[in-house]
Amino acid sequence: MIELLMDLCLAAAPEQCARHLLPGPCVEQRAEDWVAARPELVLRGTSCGDPAELPALAVTEIAPGVFVHPGRQETPTPANAGDEANLGFVIGDTTVAVIDAGGSRQVAEALYAAIRARTDLPIGWLALTHMHPDHTLGTEFFAEAGARVIGHARLTDALLNRADTYAEAASRTMGPLVALGAATVTPDETVAPGAPREIDLGGRVLRLEAWPTAHTDNDLTVRDLATDSWFLGDLVFDGRTPSMDGSVLGWLELLGRLEAMPAARVVPGHGAASLPWPAGAEPTRGYFEALVAETRAALAAGESLGAASAHVGADLRNGWLLFDDFNARNATAIYRELEWE
Numbered sequence: 001m002i003e004l005l006m007d008l009c010l011a012a013a014p015e016q017c018a019r020h021l022l023p024g025p026c027v028e029q030r031a032e033d034w035v036a037a038r039p040e041l042v043l044r045g046t047s048c049g050d051p052a053e054l055p056a057l058a059v060t061e062i063a064p065g066v067f068v069h070p071g072r073q074e075t076p077t078p079a080n081a082g083d084e085a086n087l088g089f090v091i092g093d094t095t096v097a098v099i100d101a102g103g104s105r106q107v108a109e110a111l112y113a114a115i116r117a118r119t120d121l122p123i124g125w126l127a128l129t130h131m132h133p134d135h136t137l138g139t140e141f142f143a144e145a146g147a148r149v150i151g152h153a154r155l156t157d158a159l160l161n162r163a164d165t166y167a168e169a170a171s172r173t174m175g176p177l178v179a180l181g182a183a184t185v186t187p188d189e190t191v192a193p194g195a196p197r198e199i200d201l202g203g204r205v206l207r208l209e210a211w212p213t214a215h216t217d218n219d220l221t222v223r224d225l226a227t228d229s230w231f232l233g234d235l236v237f238d239g240r241t242p243s244m245d246g247s248v249l250g251w252l253e254l255l256g257r258l259e260a261m262p263a264a265r266v267v268p269g270h271g272a273a274s275l276p277w278p279a280g281a282e283p284t285r286g287y288f289e290a291l292v293a294e295t296r297a298a299l300a301a302g303e304s305l306g307a308a309s310a311h312v313g314a315d316l317r318n319g320w321l322l323f324d325d326f327n328a329r330n331a332t333a334i335y336r337e338l339e340w341e
Contacts, residue, residue, distance in 0.1 A: 001050060001051065001052070001116060001120050002026050002048050002049065002050055003021060003022070003023055003024060003025070003026060003048070003049065003050075003051055004021070004022040004023075004024060004025065004026045004027065004028075004030055004031060004046060004048065005019055005020070005021055005022075005026075005046060005047045005048065005049045006019065006020050006021075006022055006031045006034070006035070006043060006045075006046055007019050007043070007044040007045045007046070007047075008020055008035070008041050008042070008043060008044065008180065009041070009042045009044050010040065010041065010042070010176055010177055010180075011039065011040055011041060011042050012040070012176075013176075014042060016176075016177045017044060017177075018106075018177055018178075018180075020105065020106075020109065020180075020181070021049075021051055021054065021109045021112070021113075021141075022034055022144065023051070023112065023141070023144050023145040023146070024144070024145075026046075026047075026048035028046045031043055031046045038180070040176070040180070041180060050116075051109075051112055051113050051116040052113060052116040052117045053113075054109070054110070054113040055110055055113060056110055056111075056113035056114040056117055057069040057083070057087070057107070057110040057111050057113070057114045058114075059089075059114045060273040060274075062229060062265060062267070062273050062274040063224070063227035063228075063229045063264070063265065064226075064227060065090060065091045065092070065204065065224075065226070065227070066088065066090050066224055066227055066229045067088060067089050067090075067091075067114070067115075067118070068086055068087070068088045068267050068273040068274065069086065069087045069088070069111060069114065069273075070086050070271065070272060070273045071083050071084045071085040071086050071087065071102075071103075071134070071270060072084055073239055073240050073270065073271070073321045073322065074322075075173070075322065075325060076103055076104075076134070076169075076170070076173040076174050077173065077174060078174050078175045078177075078178055081103070081104045081106040081107055081174060081178050082102065082103020082104040082106075082107055082133070082134055082137060082170070082173075082174055082178070083102065083103060083104075083107045083110075084103055084134040084270065085100055085102065085103060085132075085134040085135045085234075085269055085270060086100070086267055086268060086269055086270060086271070086273070087099065087100045087101070087102055087107075087111055087135075088100070088231055088267055089111070089114075089115050090201060090204065090206060090224050090229075091115075091118065091119050091121065091201070092121070092200070092201020092202040092203055092204045093201070093202030093203035093204075094121065094124075094201065094202030094203075095121055095122050095123070095124030095125070095201050095202060096115060096119060096121050096122065096123050096124060096125075096201070097123075097124060097125040097126070097127060097199065097201055097206055097222075098111070098115070098123060098125065098126045098127070098142055098147060099126075099127050099129065099222050099231045099267075100127070100128060100129055100135040100136070100231075100233070101126055101128065101135065101136055101137065101138035101139040101141070101142055102134070102135070102137065102138035103133055103134040103135070103137050103138065103170075103174075104137050104138060104170065104174060104178055104179065104181075104182065105137070105138055105140065105141050105180060105181030105182065106178055107137075107138050108137075108138025108139075108140075108141035108142060109138075109141060111138070112141065112142070112145060122146055123142060123145045123146055123147045124146070124147060124148065124199075124201065125147055125148055125149075125150060125199055125201075125206075126139065126142040126143070126147040126148070126149045126150070127150050127151065127206070127208060127220065127222050127231075128149065128150070128151040128152075128155060128187065128220065129151075129219065129220050129221065129222070129231065129232075129233025129234065129269065130151075130152070130155070130158075130215060130216045130218050130219050130220065130233055130234060131155055131158040131159050131162065131216055131218050132216070132234065132245070133166040133169065133170060133182075135233070135234075135269070136159065136166075136185075137166065137170060137179075137182045139185040140181055140182075140183050140185045141181065143185050148188045148189060149185060149186070149187045149188050149189075150187055150188065150189045150190065150191065150197070150199070150208065151187040151190060151191070151218065151220055152190065152191060152193075152210040152211075152218035152219065152220045153190040153191060153192040153193070153210060153218075154217050154218040155186070155187055155190065155218040155220075156186040156187055156190070158216065158217065158218045159184050159185075159186055160184065160186065163184035166182070166184070167179070167182055167183075167184075170182045190210075191208050191209065191210040191220060192210055193210045193211060193212055194210075195210075196208060196209045196210075198225075203226075204224060204225065204226040205225045205226070206222055206223065206224055206225070207222070207223045207225055208220060208221070208222055208223075209221050209223075211235075211254055212250055212254065213246045213247045213250045214235060214246050214247065214250045214251040214253075214254040214255075215233070215234045215235050215242075215243075215244065215245060215246050215251055215269075216234075216245045216246045217246055219233060219234070219235055219246075219254075220233065221233065221235070221258075223263070227264060228262075228263055228264035228265070229263070229264060229265050229266075229267065229274070230263040230265070230266045230267065230277070231266075231267045232258070232266050232267060232268060232269065233269045234268075234269035234270070235251070235254065235255070235258065235269070235284075236255075236266060236268040236269065236275070236280055236281055236284050237268055237269060237270050237271060237283070237284050238268040238270060238271020238272050238275060238280065238283065239270065239271040239272075239320070239321050240270040240271060240320065240321045240322055241287075241320040241321060241322050241323050241325065241326040241327055241330075242284050242287055242288065242320075242326070242330070243326045243329070243330065244288075244329075244330045244333050244334065245333075247337060248288050248291070248292060248330075248333070248334045248337055248338075249292075249337065249338075251288060252285065252288055252289065252292070255281050255284065255285050258278075258281065259277075259278035259281050259285075260278075262277070263277040264277075265277060266280050268280065283319070287313070287316060287319075287320070288334075290313060290315075290316060291312055291313045291330060291331060291334050292334060292338065294308075294311075294312045294313065295308060295312050295331065295334045295335050295338050296338060296341075298311075298312060298335070299335070299338060299339055305332060305335050305336070308331065308335050309328050309331040309332045309335060310328070312327075312331040312334070312335070313327045313330065313331055314327075
C-alpha cells in the first residue's frame with residue numbers, strides 16, 4: 001500500500017519542517033489542496049511511501065485481533081508529541097476500528113503505521129472515549145483515512161466548547177510543528193446514554209455504550225464481544241493520577257455499575273495495556289473515595305477551598321505518577337461539587 005508523504009514547514013519559521021503522511025493515493029495535487037487550507041504551513045515537497053514502513057507505535061496484542069499502545073506516563077512535550085493516552089485498534093474480517101486517536105497528528109500517523117504493519121483492511125471506525133486532547137487531537141488524520149468518527153452524544157458540544165483552548169495548549173506544550181493538524185473534528189455518529197450501539201467489523205462486533213457524567217460528561221466505552229476486551233477510556237487509570245473533569249460522585253457511582261459487569265480484561269485510559277476486572281478499578285476507586293472522605297471532613301471543619309485543596313489527598317502521593325500535576329485540581333473540583341451536598 002503506497003500513500004502520500006508531505007514535507008511540511010511552518011510559514012512563520014520555514015526552517016522548522018517535518019514529514020507527514022496524508023492517507024490515500026500518492027497524488028501531489030492532494031498535498032497542494034491540503035496545504036492550501038492551512039496557511040500556516042508551506043509544502044516543500046512530496047514523495048510516496050508504504051505507511052507500514054514508517055515509524056510506528058509499539059503495540060501489544062492483548063487478545064486475538066485486539067491491539068493496545070500504552071501511552072507514556074507524561075504530560076505533553078515536543079519530545080513525546082502528546083503520546084500520553086492508551087490507544088487501540090481491533091481488526092475484523094472486513095474493516096478495522098480504532099479506539100482513540102492520540103494527542104497529535106504525529107501520534108495518529110504512528111498508530112496508523114502500526115495498523116498497516118498488520119493489515120491492509122480499511123479503517124472503518126474511530127471511536128473516541130471522551131473529549132480530552134490526548135485522546136482526540138489525532139482525529140483529523142483518521143477521518144482523512146476514511147474512518148467514521150463515533151462518540152458520546154455530548155461529545156460534539158464538548159469538543160467545540162474547548163477547541164480553541166485545546167489548540168492553544170497543544171501549540172504551547174508541544175510546539176506549533178508538532179501541533180499541526182490538531183483541528184477539531186466532531187463525530188459523524190453518536191451514542192446516547194441508555195442506547196448502546198453495535199458496529200460490525202466483519203466476524204466480530206464492538207458494543208459502544210455512553211454513560212452519565214463521570215470522568216467527563218461524554219464518556220464512552222467500547223467492548224469487543226469476540227474476546228470480551230473492554231476499552232474503558234479514562235474511567236479507569238493505572239499508575240497515573242486520575243484527572244476529574246466531570247463529577248466525582250457520578251464517577252464513583254458509575255464505577256460501581258461497571259464493576260458489576262464481568263469482562264475478560266479491560267483497557268484503562270492510561271497505564272498498562274490491560275488490567276484484570278474488576279480488580280483494575282480498585283486504585284481509581286480508592287483514590288477518589290479518599291478524596292471525597294477528606295473533602296467532607298474539611299467542609300465539616302469549615303476549611304476554605306484554598307486550605308482544603310492544599311492538603312486533601314496528600315497522603316496518596318507515593319501511589320501515583322504526575323501527582324503534583326493533577327491532585328490539587330481534583331481536590332478543588334471535588335470541594336466545589338461537595339460543598340453543595
